[in-house]
Amino acid sequence: xxxxxxxxAIVGILPVIGDFIEDMNDEKIFTKAIKMRAxxxxxxxxxxxxxxxxxxGAEIWNQQMDIQMAFRQWLQNAEDEQAG
Numbered sequence: 735x736x737x738x739x740x741x742x743a744i745v746g747i748l749p750v751i752g753d754f755i756e757d758m759n760d761e762k763i764f765t766k767a768i769k770m771r772a773x774x775x776x777x778x779x780x781x782x783x784x785x786x787x788x789x790x791g792a793e794i795w796n797q798q799m800d801i802q803m804a805f806r807q808w809l810q811n812a813e814d815e816q817a818g
Contacts, residue, residue: 745786746801752779 755776758764764772787794 741786742797743801745783746798747805748779749783749798750802750805752776752783755779 752775755772759769759772759776787798790798
């Protein structure tokens with residue numbers, strides 16, 4: 735797989751993982767130590783996302799959103815299959 739494809743996947747998926755970390759922090763699922771590490775990871779994800787996308791055009795932003803939505807849908811489908 736090309737590095738550009740890997741970067742595109744990372745840029746698309748990491749913000750979703752960051753959202754999940756925020757959700758779990760809000761639900762008080764993590765211990766204090768894990769929460770501190772999760773918050774550090776979240777900060778790194780946000781910084782990397784900003785650095786990679788600051789100068790990106792609308793097409794790149796749209797691609798990122800498409801990847802995020804596809805990833806979320808894939809996870810939802812997996813959850814639905816497991817439940818059903």
